[in-house]
Amino acid sequence: MDNYSFQPLGDSAIQLFFKEEPSPLLNRTISSICKGLEGKKITGIIESVPSYKALTVFYEPWNLSYDTLKQQLEEMLDQQESKDKLSPSYVVTIPTLYGNEYGPDIALVANKNNLSIEEVITLHTQKDYLIYMMGFMPGFPYLGGLDKKIATPRHENPKARVEAGSVGIAGDQTGIYPFQSPGGWNIIGRTPLKLFQPDNEQPFLYKPGDYLRFKAINEEEFAEIEEAVKQGTYHVKREEMKG
Protein backbone atom coordinates (compact mmCIF):
# COMPACT_ATOMS: atom_id res chain seq x y z
CA MET A 1 0.00 0.00 0.00
CA ASP A 2 1.08 3.53 -0.62
CA ASN A 3 2.52 5.08 2.48
CA TYR A 4 2.38 8.54 0.97
CA SER A 5 -0.06 10.99 -0.61
CA PHE A 6 0.04 14.14 -2.72
CA GLN A 7 -1.65 17.46 -2.04
CA PRO A 8 -1.68 20.67 -4.08
CA LEU A 9 -0.58 23.79 -2.20
CA GLY A 10 -2.40 26.15 -4.52
CA ASP A 11 -1.23 26.31 -8.14
CA SER A 12 2.52 26.58 -7.61
CA ALA A 13 3.50 23.91 -5.10
CA ILE A 14 2.90 20.23 -4.46
CA GLN A 15 3.30 18.45 -1.15
CA LEU A 16 4.47 14.85 -1.01
CA PHE A 17 3.32 13.69 2.41
CA PHE A 18 4.37 10.51 4.22
CA LYS A 19 1.99 8.80 6.60
CA GLU A 20 4.65 7.30 8.84
CA GLU A 21 6.08 9.12 11.87
CA PRO A 22 9.26 11.16 11.44
CA SER A 23 12.40 9.03 11.66
CA PRO A 24 16.00 9.16 10.43
CA LEU A 25 15.08 6.63 7.73
CA LEU A 26 12.11 8.67 6.47
CA ASN A 27 14.33 11.73 6.54
CA ARG A 28 16.85 9.97 4.28
CA THR A 29 14.10 9.09 1.82
CA ILE A 30 12.91 12.71 1.77
CA SER A 31 16.48 14.03 1.43
CA SER A 32 17.25 11.60 -1.38
CA ILE A 33 14.21 12.67 -3.39
CA CYS A 34 15.03 16.31 -2.76
CA LYS A 35 18.59 15.75 -3.98
CA GLY A 36 17.36 13.63 -6.90
CA LEU A 37 15.04 16.41 -8.05
CA GLU A 38 17.85 18.97 -7.84
CA GLY A 39 19.98 16.68 -10.00
CA LYS A 40 17.27 16.20 -12.63
CA LYS A 41 17.00 19.93 -13.30
CA ILE A 42 13.39 19.65 -14.49
CA THR A 43 12.24 22.81 -16.28
CA GLY A 44 9.73 24.66 -14.12
CA ILE A 45 10.88 23.39 -10.72
CA ILE A 46 11.96 26.29 -8.53
CA GLU A 47 13.04 24.52 -5.34
CA SER A 48 12.14 21.79 -2.86
CA VAL A 49 11.77 22.07 0.90
CA PRO A 50 12.11 18.97 3.10
CA SER A 51 10.32 18.82 6.46
CA TYR A 52 9.56 16.17 9.13
CA LYS A 53 6.99 14.21 7.13
CA ALA A 54 6.85 15.93 3.76
CA LEU A 55 8.68 17.26 0.77
CA THR A 56 7.22 20.39 -0.78
CA VAL A 57 8.16 21.21 -4.37
CA PHE A 58 7.65 24.75 -5.67
CA TYR A 59 7.13 25.08 -9.42
CA GLU A 60 6.17 27.51 -12.17
CA PRO A 61 2.68 26.54 -13.34
CA TRP A 62 3.29 27.98 -16.81
CA ASN A 63 6.20 25.55 -17.30
CA LEU A 64 4.99 22.47 -15.48
CA SER A 65 1.66 20.92 -14.58
CA TYR A 66 0.67 19.47 -11.23
CA ASP A 67 -0.02 16.06 -12.78
CA THR A 68 3.31 15.84 -14.61
CA LEU A 69 5.21 16.75 -11.47
CA LYS A 70 3.21 14.27 -9.41
CA GLN A 71 4.04 11.55 -11.92
CA GLN A 72 7.76 12.41 -11.79
CA LEU A 73 7.71 12.16 -8.01
CA GLU A 74 5.86 8.84 -8.11
CA GLU A 75 8.49 7.41 -10.44
CA MET A 76 11.24 8.56 -8.13
CA LEU A 77 9.48 6.98 -5.16
CA ASP A 78 9.16 3.67 -7.01
CA GLN A 79 12.85 3.64 -7.83
CA GLN A 80 13.59 4.61 -4.27
CA GLU A 81 11.76 1.60 -2.92
CA SER A 82 13.52 -0.84 -5.25
CA LYS A 83 16.99 0.24 -4.23
CA ASP A 84 17.95 0.02 -0.61
CA LYS A 85 21.04 2.14 -0.95
CA LEU A 86 20.29 5.73 -0.11
CA SER A 87 22.72 8.58 -0.64
CA PRO A 88 25.28 8.96 2.18
CA SER A 89 24.78 11.26 5.14
CA TYR A 90 27.27 13.85 6.32
CA VAL A 91 28.18 15.07 9.77
CA VAL A 92 29.24 18.66 10.39
CA THR A 93 31.28 19.46 13.51
CA ILE A 94 30.18 22.49 15.52
CA PRO A 95 32.95 23.60 17.92
CA THR A 96 31.18 24.87 21.04
CA LEU A 97 32.35 26.64 24.17
CA TYR A 98 30.07 25.46 26.98
CA GLY A 99 29.09 27.30 30.16
CA ASN A 100 29.94 30.64 31.76
CA GLU A 101 28.84 33.73 29.84
CA TYR A 102 28.64 31.64 26.64
CA GLY A 103 26.15 29.20 28.13
CA PRO A 104 24.43 31.09 30.97
CA ASP A 105 21.73 28.43 31.48
CA ILE A 106 23.96 25.37 31.72
CA ALA A 107 23.78 25.25 35.54
CA LEU A 108 20.01 25.38 35.33
CA VAL A 109 19.95 22.48 32.86
CA ALA A 110 22.31 20.53 35.15
CA ASN A 111 20.26 21.24 38.30
CA LYS A 112 16.92 20.40 36.72
CA ASN A 113 18.28 17.04 35.62
CA ASN A 114 20.39 16.26 38.72
CA LEU A 115 23.60 16.25 36.74
CA SER A 116 26.93 18.02 36.96
CA ILE A 117 27.84 20.60 34.31
CA GLU A 118 30.48 18.19 33.03
CA GLU A 119 27.86 15.49 32.57
CA VAL A 120 25.62 17.89 30.61
CA ILE A 121 28.51 18.65 28.27
CA THR A 122 29.34 14.97 27.86
CA LEU A 123 25.73 14.03 27.12
CA HIS A 124 25.35 16.90 24.65
CA THR A 125 28.57 16.17 22.74
CA GLN A 126 28.38 12.39 22.53
CA LYS A 127 25.49 12.21 20.04
CA ASP A 128 25.12 13.16 16.42
CA TYR A 129 21.95 15.13 15.75
CA LEU A 130 19.98 14.77 12.54
CA ILE A 131 18.82 18.01 10.90
CA TYR A 132 15.22 17.07 10.13
CA MET A 133 14.54 20.43 8.53
CA MET A 134 15.50 24.10 8.64
CA GLY A 135 13.15 27.02 9.21
CA PHE A 136 12.02 29.57 11.81
CA MET A 137 14.95 31.76 10.77
CA PRO A 138 17.65 31.42 8.06
CA GLY A 139 20.10 28.70 9.12
CA PHE A 140 18.08 27.43 12.10
CA PRO A 141 18.24 23.61 12.27
CA TYR A 142 15.45 21.48 13.76
CA LEU A 143 17.53 18.72 15.36
CA GLY A 144 16.43 15.31 16.54
CA GLY A 145 18.10 12.95 18.98
CA LEU A 146 18.69 14.91 22.19
CA ASP A 147 19.38 12.65 25.17
CA LYS A 148 16.25 12.75 27.37
CA LYS A 149 18.55 13.07 30.41
CA ILE A 150 19.26 16.72 29.51
CA ALA A 151 15.80 17.68 28.18
CA THR A 152 14.74 20.95 29.85
CA PRO A 153 11.57 23.01 29.32
CA ARG A 154 12.03 26.39 27.64
CA HIS A 155 11.99 29.59 29.70
CA GLU A 156 8.53 30.82 30.57
CA ASN A 157 9.57 34.33 29.61
CA PRO A 158 11.73 34.49 26.49
CA LYS A 159 14.91 36.54 26.84
CA ALA A 160 15.11 39.73 24.81
CA ARG A 161 18.54 38.90 23.47
CA VAL A 162 20.17 35.59 22.62
CA GLU A 163 23.58 35.94 20.97
CA ALA A 164 24.34 34.60 17.49
CA GLY A 165 25.81 31.10 17.65
CA SER A 166 24.09 30.25 20.94
CA VAL A 167 23.48 26.53 21.45
CA GLY A 168 20.33 25.79 23.38
CA ILE A 169 17.91 23.22 24.68
CA ALA A 170 14.11 23.55 24.62
CA GLY A 171 12.14 20.52 25.77
CA ASP A 172 13.69 17.51 24.06
CA GLN A 173 15.12 19.58 21.22
CA THR A 174 18.51 21.17 20.79
CA GLY A 175 19.39 23.88 18.30
CA ILE A 176 21.60 26.84 17.40
CA TYR A 177 20.63 30.48 16.89
CA PRO A 178 22.12 31.62 13.56
CA PHE A 179 21.88 35.27 14.51
CA GLN A 180 21.09 37.39 17.52
CA SER A 181 17.37 37.36 18.35
CA PRO A 182 14.96 37.09 21.25
CA GLY A 183 14.48 33.52 22.41
CA GLY A 184 13.21 31.18 25.10
CA TRP A 185 15.74 28.34 24.86
CA ASN A 186 18.11 27.35 27.68
CA ILE A 187 21.48 28.47 26.37
CA ILE A 188 24.28 26.06 27.30
CA GLY A 189 27.09 27.19 25.00
CA ARG A 190 28.12 29.14 21.93
CA THR A 191 29.87 28.35 18.67
CA PRO A 192 32.25 30.83 17.02
CA LEU A 193 31.06 29.61 13.60
CA LYS A 194 28.87 31.87 11.49
CA LEU A 195 25.79 29.89 10.52
CA PHE A 196 24.34 32.42 8.08
CA GLN A 197 26.59 34.42 5.78
CA PRO A 198 24.27 35.89 3.18
CA ASP A 199 27.10 37.42 1.15
CA ASN A 200 29.07 34.17 0.80
CA GLU A 201 28.70 31.92 -2.19
CA GLN A 202 27.74 29.21 0.31
CA PRO A 203 25.67 31.10 2.89
CA PHE A 204 25.15 27.99 5.08
CA LEU A 205 27.39 25.35 6.68
CA TYR A 206 24.88 22.48 6.60
CA LYS A 207 21.57 21.45 5.14
CA PRO A 208 18.57 19.30 6.02
CA GLY A 209 19.57 15.63 6.14
CA ASP A 210 23.06 16.41 7.52
CA TYR A 211 23.99 15.57 11.10
CA LEU A 212 25.55 18.01 13.57
CA ARG A 213 28.16 16.97 16.13
CA PHE A 214 29.01 19.39 18.95
CA LYS A 215 32.65 19.41 20.07
CA ALA A 216 33.61 21.08 23.33
CA ILE A 217 36.35 23.72 22.97
CA ASN A 218 38.06 26.07 25.43
CA GLU A 219 38.20 29.85 25.39
CA GLU A 220 41.52 29.94 23.58
CA GLU A 221 40.23 27.71 20.78
CA PHE A 222 37.05 29.79 20.59
CA ALA A 223 39.11 32.94 20.00
CA GLU A 224 41.29 31.20 17.39
CA ILE A 225 38.33 29.83 15.45
CA GLU A 226 36.48 33.13 15.70
CA GLU A 227 39.48 34.90 14.16
CA ALA A 228 39.90 32.27 11.43
CA VAL A 229 36.20 32.58 10.57
CA LYS A 230 36.61 36.34 10.32
CA GLN A 231 39.63 35.90 8.01
CA GLY A 232 37.77 33.35 5.91
CA THR A 233 40.45 30.71 6.57
CA TYR A 234 38.46 28.37 8.80
CA HIS A 235 37.51 25.05 7.25
CA VAL A 236 34.31 23.60 8.62
CA LYS A 237 34.64 19.87 9.21
CA ARG A 238 32.07 18.00 7.12
CA GLU A 239 32.62 14.27 6.70
CA GLU A 240 30.71 11.27 5.44
CA MET A 241 29.00 9.23 8.14
CA LYS A 242 30.11 5.67 8.57
CA GLY A 243 27.69 2.82 9.04
Added chain:
Amino acid sequence: MKNKPLFFVKKPGVYSSFQDLGRWGYQQYGVVVSGAMDSYALQVGNLLVGNERNEAGIEVTLKGPELEIQSTFQIAITGADLSPTLNGEPAPMWKSFEVAKGDVLSFGAPKKGIRAYITVAGGFDVPITMGSKSTYEKAGIGKALKKEDRIEGFETTGKAGIGLVSSEIPDYKKEVEIHVVLGPHQDYFTDEAIHTFFTSVHTVSAQSDRMGYRLDSPKIEHKSNADIYSDAIPLGGIQIPASGQPIILMADRQTTGGYTRIGTVISSDISKLAQLPPGGKIRFKEATVEEAKASVLEIEQELSQIAVRAGVY
Protein backbone atom coordinates in the same frame (compact mmCIF):
# COMPACT_ATOMS: atom_id res chain seq x y z
CA MET B 1 27.32 50.05 -16.04
CA LYS B 2 27.79 53.63 -14.92
CA ASN B 3 25.95 54.75 -11.81
CA LYS B 4 23.73 57.77 -11.58
CA PRO B 5 21.97 59.47 -8.67
CA LEU B 6 18.18 59.04 -8.65
CA PHE B 7 16.54 60.10 -5.41
CA PHE B 8 17.27 62.01 -2.25
CA VAL B 9 14.81 60.81 0.39
CA LYS B 10 13.17 63.82 2.06
CA LYS B 11 10.57 61.64 3.82
CA PRO B 12 10.64 57.84 3.82
CA GLY B 13 6.88 57.27 4.16
CA VAL B 14 5.32 54.69 6.48
CA TYR B 15 7.25 51.74 5.05
CA SER B 16 9.06 51.85 1.75
CA SER B 17 11.39 49.02 0.74
CA PHE B 18 13.08 47.56 -2.32
CA GLN B 19 11.33 44.45 -3.60
CA ASP B 20 11.71 42.31 -6.69
CA LEU B 21 9.99 38.97 -7.33
CA GLY B 22 11.63 37.41 -4.28
CA ARG B 23 14.58 35.42 -3.01
CA TRP B 24 13.85 31.92 -4.28
CA GLY B 25 16.03 28.84 -3.94
CA TYR B 26 16.92 29.00 -0.25
CA GLN B 27 13.69 28.07 1.50
CA GLN B 28 15.11 24.71 2.58
CA TYR B 29 17.65 26.71 4.62
CA GLY B 30 14.93 28.81 6.21
CA VAL B 31 15.41 31.89 4.05
CA VAL B 32 12.20 33.86 3.70
CA VAL B 33 11.20 34.55 0.06
CA SER B 34 9.97 38.17 0.43
CA GLY B 35 9.41 40.11 -2.81
CA ALA B 36 6.65 42.47 -3.95
CA MET B 37 3.28 41.88 -2.27
CA ASP B 38 1.52 42.86 -5.51
CA SER B 39 3.84 41.20 -8.00
CA TYR B 40 1.58 42.06 -10.94
CA ALA B 41 1.85 45.81 -10.30
CA LEU B 42 5.63 45.56 -9.88
CA GLN B 43 6.05 43.61 -13.12
CA VAL B 44 3.91 46.03 -15.10
CA GLY B 45 5.86 48.95 -13.61
CA ASN B 46 9.11 47.42 -14.75
CA LEU B 47 7.87 46.74 -18.27
CA LEU B 48 6.58 50.31 -18.68
CA VAL B 49 10.10 51.72 -18.15
CA GLY B 50 11.70 49.00 -20.30
CA ASN B 51 13.06 46.78 -17.50
CA GLU B 52 12.92 43.04 -17.08
CA ARG B 53 9.91 41.95 -15.04
CA ASN B 54 12.04 40.80 -12.10
CA GLU B 55 13.86 44.12 -11.50
CA ALA B 56 13.42 45.64 -8.04
CA GLY B 57 11.09 48.56 -7.45
CA ILE B 58 10.30 50.55 -4.33
CA GLU B 59 7.21 49.18 -2.61
CA VAL B 60 5.43 52.07 -0.93
CA THR B 61 2.82 51.48 1.76
CA LEU B 62 -0.24 53.66 2.52
CA LYS B 63 1.59 56.95 3.05
CA GLY B 64 4.27 57.23 0.42
CA PRO B 65 7.68 58.91 0.58
CA GLU B 66 8.78 62.32 -0.61
CA LEU B 67 11.65 62.01 -3.07
CA GLU B 68 13.78 64.71 -4.62
CA ILE B 69 14.87 63.74 -8.12
CA GLN B 70 18.64 63.94 -8.73
CA SER B 71 18.95 63.49 -12.52
CA THR B 72 16.92 62.88 -15.67
CA PHE B 73 15.41 59.41 -16.04
CA GLN B 74 12.20 57.49 -16.75
CA ILE B 75 9.92 56.32 -14.01
CA ALA B 76 6.58 54.59 -13.55
CA ILE B 77 4.16 54.35 -10.66
CA THR B 78 1.83 51.36 -10.50
CA GLY B 79 -0.29 49.56 -7.93
CA ALA B 80 -2.36 51.46 -5.39
CA ASP B 81 -3.51 55.00 -6.06
CA LEU B 82 -1.77 56.81 -3.20
CA SER B 83 -2.30 60.21 -4.86
CA PRO B 84 1.18 60.58 -6.36
CA THR B 85 2.22 64.10 -7.35
CA LEU B 86 5.14 65.55 -9.27
CA ASN B 87 5.94 69.10 -8.17
CA GLY B 88 2.47 69.29 -6.66
CA GLU B 89 0.61 68.23 -9.82
CA PRO B 90 -1.00 64.77 -10.11
CA ALA B 91 1.57 62.32 -11.51
CA PRO B 92 0.55 59.71 -14.07
CA MET B 93 -0.09 56.16 -12.96
CA TRP B 94 0.39 52.97 -14.98
CA LYS B 95 2.31 55.03 -17.54
CA SER B 96 6.03 55.77 -17.75
CA PHE B 97 7.16 59.40 -17.74
CA GLU B 98 10.36 61.38 -17.52
CA VAL B 99 11.54 63.28 -14.46
CA ALA B 100 14.38 65.80 -14.18
CA LYS B 101 16.79 67.01 -11.52
CA GLY B 102 15.02 69.12 -8.91
CA ASP B 103 11.57 67.57 -9.40
CA VAL B 104 9.84 66.36 -6.27
CA LEU B 105 7.79 63.18 -6.26
CA SER B 106 5.48 62.78 -3.31
CA PHE B 107 2.33 60.96 -2.26
CA GLY B 108 -0.91 62.05 -0.60
CA ALA B 109 -3.94 60.21 0.68
CA PRO B 110 -4.48 56.56 -0.22
CA LYS B 111 -7.45 56.43 -2.62
CA LYS B 112 -7.52 52.85 -3.86
CA GLY B 113 -5.35 50.00 -2.64
CA ILE B 114 -2.50 50.31 -0.15
CA ARG B 115 0.74 49.40 -1.97
CA ALA B 116 2.25 51.34 -4.86
CA TYR B 117 5.42 50.59 -6.81
CA ILE B 118 8.02 53.00 -8.08
CA THR B 119 10.11 51.59 -10.91
CA VAL B 120 12.90 53.36 -12.78
CA ALA B 121 14.57 52.64 -16.11
CA GLY B 122 17.67 50.51 -15.51
CA GLY B 123 16.63 49.53 -12.00
CA PHE B 124 18.04 50.47 -8.60
CA ASP B 125 21.62 49.99 -7.49
CA VAL B 126 21.03 47.98 -4.33
CA PRO B 127 23.01 44.87 -3.31
CA ILE B 128 21.92 41.54 -4.73
CA THR B 129 21.88 39.12 -1.79
CA MET B 130 21.38 35.45 -2.59
CA GLY B 131 20.06 36.31 -6.00
CA SER B 132 17.60 39.02 -5.01
CA LYS B 133 17.36 42.73 -4.22
CA SER B 134 14.36 42.22 -1.91
CA THR B 135 14.56 43.75 1.55
CA TYR B 136 14.15 41.43 4.54
CA GLU B 137 15.28 43.40 7.55
CA LYS B 138 14.69 40.66 10.14
CA ALA B 139 17.58 38.65 8.69
CA GLY B 140 19.67 41.77 8.12
CA ILE B 141 19.10 41.78 4.36
CA GLY B 142 18.64 45.32 3.05
CA LYS B 143 17.08 48.28 4.81
CA ALA B 144 13.82 50.16 4.45
CA LEU B 145 14.11 53.70 3.08
CA LYS B 146 15.03 56.29 5.65
CA LYS B 147 15.25 60.05 5.70
CA GLU B 148 18.23 61.48 3.80
CA ASP B 149 19.07 58.23 2.00
CA ARG B 150 20.56 58.71 -1.43
CA ILE B 151 19.36 56.17 -3.95
CA GLU B 152 21.32 55.39 -7.07
CA GLY B 153 20.54 53.67 -10.33
CA PHE B 154 22.29 53.11 -13.62
CA GLU B 155 22.95 55.13 -16.75
CA THR B 156 20.61 53.70 -19.38
CA THR B 157 18.27 54.60 -22.22
CA GLY B 158 14.82 54.06 -20.82
CA LYS B 159 11.34 54.51 -22.16
CA ALA B 160 8.61 57.01 -21.39
CA GLY B 161 5.00 57.37 -22.46
CA ILE B 162 4.24 53.66 -22.39
CA GLY B 163 1.07 52.91 -20.52
CA LEU B 164 -1.82 50.58 -19.98
CA VAL B 165 -5.24 51.29 -21.43
CA SER B 166 -7.81 51.94 -18.74
CA SER B 167 -9.50 48.54 -19.15
CA GLU B 168 -6.18 46.87 -18.29
CA ILE B 169 -5.70 48.75 -15.02
CA PRO B 170 -6.65 46.66 -11.98
CA ASP B 171 -9.52 47.99 -9.92
CA TYR B 172 -8.64 47.46 -6.27
CA LYS B 173 -11.71 46.91 -4.12
CA LYS B 174 -12.33 46.80 -0.37
CA GLU B 175 -14.52 43.74 -0.71
CA VAL B 176 -13.03 40.90 -2.67
CA GLU B 177 -13.71 37.34 -3.68
CA ILE B 178 -10.62 35.19 -3.20
CA HIS B 179 -10.22 31.75 -4.73
CA VAL B 180 -8.73 29.00 -2.62
CA VAL B 181 -7.46 25.50 -3.40
CA LEU B 182 -8.29 23.29 -0.41
CA GLY B 183 -5.51 21.59 1.49
CA PRO B 184 -3.19 20.25 2.64
CA HIS B 185 -4.78 19.93 6.12
CA GLN B 186 -8.50 20.08 5.31
CA ASP B 187 -9.01 16.76 7.14
CA TYR B 188 -8.23 18.50 10.45
CA PHE B 189 -11.43 20.55 10.13
CA THR B 190 -15.06 19.60 10.62
CA ASP B 191 -17.32 19.76 7.55
CA GLU B 192 -19.15 22.57 9.26
CA ALA B 193 -15.89 24.50 9.67
CA ILE B 194 -15.14 24.22 5.96
CA HIS B 195 -18.67 25.36 5.20
CA THR B 196 -18.26 28.33 7.57
CA PHE B 197 -14.95 29.19 5.94
CA PHE B 198 -16.48 29.38 2.46
CA THR B 199 -19.75 31.08 3.39
CA SER B 200 -18.66 33.75 5.89
CA VAL B 201 -17.37 37.26 5.40
CA HIS B 202 -13.83 37.61 6.78
CA THR B 203 -12.43 40.97 7.84
CA VAL B 204 -8.75 41.96 7.52
CA SER B 205 -7.58 42.95 11.01
CA ALA B 206 -5.22 45.79 11.88
CA GLN B 207 -2.52 43.22 12.74
CA SER B 208 -1.76 42.59 9.09
CA ASP B 209 1.53 43.20 7.37
CA ARG B 210 3.94 41.85 4.74
CA MET B 211 4.25 38.65 6.73
CA GLY B 212 0.59 37.81 6.96
CA TYR B 213 -3.01 38.97 7.09
CA ARG B 214 -4.88 38.14 10.25
CA LEU B 215 -8.59 37.80 9.67
CA ASP B 216 -11.50 38.33 12.02
CA SER B 217 -13.82 35.44 11.21
CA PRO B 218 -16.43 33.26 12.83
CA LYS B 219 -14.40 30.54 14.55
CA ILE B 220 -13.20 27.84 12.12
CA GLU B 221 -13.32 24.72 14.32
CA HIS B 222 -10.80 21.92 14.25
CA LYS B 223 -11.91 18.32 14.78
CA SER B 224 -9.40 17.91 17.61
CA ASN B 225 -6.10 19.71 17.23
CA ALA B 226 -4.51 22.54 15.30
CA ASP B 227 -0.88 21.41 15.41
CA ILE B 228 0.98 19.46 12.77
CA TYR B 229 4.58 18.47 12.22
CA SER B 230 6.04 21.65 10.69
CA ASP B 231 6.04 21.73 6.91
CA ALA B 232 6.77 24.22 4.12
CA ILE B 233 4.38 27.15 3.69
CA PRO B 234 3.47 28.49 0.24
CA LEU B 235 2.56 32.09 -0.57
CA GLY B 236 -1.14 32.49 0.23
CA GLY B 237 -1.24 29.53 2.62
CA ILE B 238 -4.18 29.99 5.00
CA GLN B 239 -3.10 28.95 8.46
CA ILE B 240 -5.67 28.31 11.15
CA PRO B 241 -4.27 28.01 14.68
CA ALA B 242 -6.28 26.77 17.66
CA SER B 243 -8.01 30.16 17.99
CA GLY B 244 -9.90 29.38 14.78
CA GLN B 245 -8.98 32.75 13.28
CA PRO B 246 -7.32 32.45 9.84
CA ILE B 247 -3.97 34.01 8.92
CA ILE B 248 -3.13 34.33 5.22
CA LEU B 249 0.63 34.03 4.78
CA MET B 250 2.07 36.66 2.51
CA ALA B 251 5.45 37.71 1.04
CA ASP B 252 7.50 37.79 4.27
CA ARG B 253 6.04 34.51 5.63
CA GLN B 254 8.32 32.13 7.51
CA THR B 255 9.36 29.23 5.30
CA THR B 256 7.86 26.57 7.56
CA GLY B 257 5.13 26.38 10.17
CA GLY B 258 3.44 24.02 12.56
CA TYR B 259 -0.21 25.07 12.25
CA THR B 260 -2.86 23.48 10.07
CA ARG B 261 -3.59 25.13 6.74
CA ILE B 262 -7.09 24.83 5.32
CA GLY B 263 -6.11 25.96 1.83
CA THR B 264 -3.98 28.15 -0.39
CA VAL B 265 -5.01 31.37 -2.16
CA ILE B 266 -4.49 31.02 -5.91
CA SER B 267 -1.55 33.03 -7.29
CA SER B 268 -3.66 35.28 -9.48
CA ASP B 269 -5.67 36.53 -6.47
CA ILE B 270 -2.64 37.50 -4.33
CA SER B 271 -2.48 41.01 -5.81
CA LYS B 272 -6.09 41.70 -4.81
CA LEU B 273 -5.21 40.69 -1.24
CA ALA B 274 -2.02 42.72 -1.24
CA GLN B 275 -4.09 45.84 -1.94
CA LEU B 276 -6.74 45.14 0.69
CA PRO B 277 -6.61 47.57 3.65
CA PRO B 278 -7.34 46.66 7.27
CA GLY B 279 -11.12 46.44 7.53
CA GLY B 280 -11.30 45.00 4.01
CA LYS B 281 -13.76 42.14 3.49
CA ILE B 282 -13.02 38.74 1.99
CA ARG B 283 -15.24 35.94 0.76
CA PHE B 284 -13.49 32.70 -0.11
CA LYS B 285 -14.50 30.55 -3.05
CA GLU B 286 -13.18 27.09 -3.75
CA ALA B 287 -11.12 26.54 -6.91
CA THR B 288 -9.41 23.55 -8.47
CA VAL B 289 -5.72 23.44 -9.35
CA GLU B 290 -6.72 23.51 -13.03
CA GLU B 291 -8.82 26.65 -12.59
CA ALA B 292 -6.01 28.28 -10.64
CA LYS B 293 -3.54 27.41 -13.36
CA ALA B 294 -5.82 28.83 -16.05
CA SER B 295 -5.91 32.21 -14.26
CA VAL B 296 -2.14 32.22 -13.81
CA LEU B 297 -1.69 31.58 -17.53
CA GLU B 298 -4.08 34.42 -18.33
CA ILE B 299 -1.98 36.84 -16.28
CA GLU B 300 1.23 35.54 -17.83
CA GLN B 301 -0.29 36.22 -21.24
CA GLU B 302 -1.30 39.76 -20.27
CA LEU B 303 2.20 40.46 -19.03
CA SER B 304 3.71 39.08 -22.25
CA GLN B 305 1.46 41.35 -24.28
CA ILE B 306 2.49 44.38 -22.22
CA ALA B 307 6.13 43.31 -22.64
CA VAL B 308 5.75 43.21 -26.42
CA ARG B 309 4.13 46.64 -26.42
CA ALA B 310 6.92 48.02 -24.24
CA GLY B 311 9.57 46.40 -26.43
CA VAL B 312 10.93 44.23 -23.61
CA TYR B 313 11.70 40.69 -24.66
